[in-house]
Each structure stands twice: as structure tokens, then as C-alpha cells.
Amino acid sequence: MPELTLVIGTRNYSSWSLRPWLLLRHLGLPFAERVYELETPEFAREVPRWSPTGRVPVLLHGPLRVWESLAICEYASELAGGRGWPEDAAARARARAVAAEMHAGFQALRSACPMNTRARGRRVPLTPAVLSDLRRLDALWSDCRRDFAAAGPWLFGHFSAADAMYAPVALRVRTYDLPLGEVARGWCATMLADPQLQEWLRAAAAETRVIASDEAGA
Numbered sequence: 001m002p003e004l005t006l007v008i009g010t011r012n013y014s015s016w017s018l019r020p021w022l023l024l025r026h027l028g029l030p031f032a033e034r035v036y037e038l039e040t041p042e043f044a045r046e047v048p049r050w051s052p053t054g055r056v057p058v059l060l061h062g063p064l065r066v067w068e069s070l071a072i073c074e075y076a077s078e079l080a081g082g083r084g085w086p087e088d089a090a091a092r093a094r095a096r097a098v099a100a101e102m103h104a105g106f107q108a109l110r111s112a113c114p115m116n117t118r119a120r121g122r123r124v125p126l127t128p129a130v131l132s133d134l135r136r137l138d139a140l141w142s143d144c145r146r147d148f149a150a151a152g153p154w155l156f157g158h159f160s161a162a163d164a165m166y167a168p169v170a171l172r173v174r175t176y177d178l179p180l181g182e183v184a185r186g187w188c189a190t191m192l193a194d195p196q197l198q199e200w201l202r203a204a205a206a207e208t209r210v211i212a213s214d215e216a217g218a
């Protein structure tokens with residue numbers, strides 16, 4: 001039995017759950033999953049048993065409970081000998097800044113374009129705030145790819161927690177056909193083709209729950 005358990009929400013909508021799940025998979029750390037449907041009485045009753053915020057994801061490791069997606073990524077990386085971050089100290093600091101920027105920011109994009117992995121062809125109004133978030137994303141992904149292209153296809157060459165943190169954004173780009181430059185679109189294509197992400201998407205496609213408040217766009 002795996003000693004790690006990741007408690008997650010409905011895969012189609014739970015963007016915060018996807019992030020550490022993807023990193024754990026890429027690190028090859030075995031873990032069990034416990035899935036609770038978002039916005040159900042069962043979620044409200046059960047998740048606070050594991051998570052002090054009553055939110056997912058939360059990682060269970062023996063008596064330890066790690067809530068907050070970014071903290072789970074950090075812990076998973078430590079369990080994997082630091083492989084969740086770039087080896088070079090300067091690149092690692094930059095990757096952490098990039099990951100923290102996602103964790104704390106992009107509110108306009110996140111609220112206008114909820115992650116909805118099954119949906120395609122949705123259109124939402126691209127307000128000035130959403131466009132500003134998209135410009136920042138475009139610059140961030142393009143700068144990383146420019147500087148680390150020689151080391152591999154991910155933001156810092158090798159897959160890292162920074163990629164995991166932005167995986168849900170690649171899915172939003174696909175669902176809402178968001179405008180980005182060619183280099184940024186290239187990173188999205190790499191992410192969308194990732195076999196581990198594909199595994200998540202297959203499981204999400206098999207879910208039946210529809211959350212009306214997360215069904216944005218015409």
C-alpha cells in the first residue's frame with residue numbers, strides 16, 4: 001500500500017488538485033488517491049477531516065497533513081531528492097518565483113476561465129484584466145523557453161514544479177482558445193501532450209458531475 005495519499009477534488013474542475021498530482025506522477029512517487037466531488041455534502045463533511053482549510057488538495061503522509069498545492073509540491077520534491085526543482089540554484093530560485101506567481105496571481109484569468117478539462121470552443125469576454133494576465137503569461141513562458149530550450153521542452157528544460165503549477169492554465173488556453181504567442185503556445189502543446197496529464201484528462205472525461213458555476217463561456 002502506498003504510504004502517500006493525495007486527497008483531491010473532481011478532476012474536471014479541480015485545478016489546484018491537478019498541480020501536485022502531476023508533479024507526484026512525474027517524480028515517480030507512488031501514492032493513493034482519495035477523490036471527493038466538489039460542492040457536495042460529502043466533500044463538506046469529509047475533507048475537513050484531512051484538511052484544516054476544508055479544501056483540496058491535501059497530502060497525507062503518516063500523521064503529516066500537507067495542505068496548499070505549492071507546499072505539497074515542495075514536500076514531494078524533498079521526498080524525491082529535490083528533483084521537483086531545477087538543479088542549478090539560480091534556475092531553482094527563478095522556478096520558485098514562477099510557481100509562486102501562479103499560486104498567488106492571475107486572479108482575473110482564473111475567475112473568468114475556470115478549468116473545465118472537458119469543454120472546448122468556449123468564449124469568454126477578454127477584459128483588460130484578463131488580457132493583462134495573458135500578456136504576463138506569454139512573457140513568462142516565452143522567457144523561460146528562450147533561456148532553457150537547450151535543456152529540454154519544459155519551462156526550465158526538465159519537468160519541474162513550475163510546469164505542474166501552470167498545467168491547468170494550458171488547459172484553460174485550450175478550452176477558451178486564449179490568444180498567446182507561438183513560443184507560449186509551444187509550451188502549452190508540450191503540456192497537453194504529456195502522458196501523465198493525458199491520464200488525468202481520461203479520468204476527468206469519465207466523470208459525470210457538472211458544476212454550473214464553473215461552466216463559463218458560450
Ligand SMILES: N[C@@H](CCC(=O)N[C@@H](CS)C(=O)NCC(=O)O)C(=O)O
Nearest residue numbers: 009014015016055056057068069070
Ligand atoms: N490555495 C489552495 C487553494 C485550494 C482550493 O481552493 N481548492 C478548491 C478546489 S480546486 C477547493 O477545495 N474548493 C472547495 C471549497 O472551497 O469548498 C491551494 O493551493 O491548495
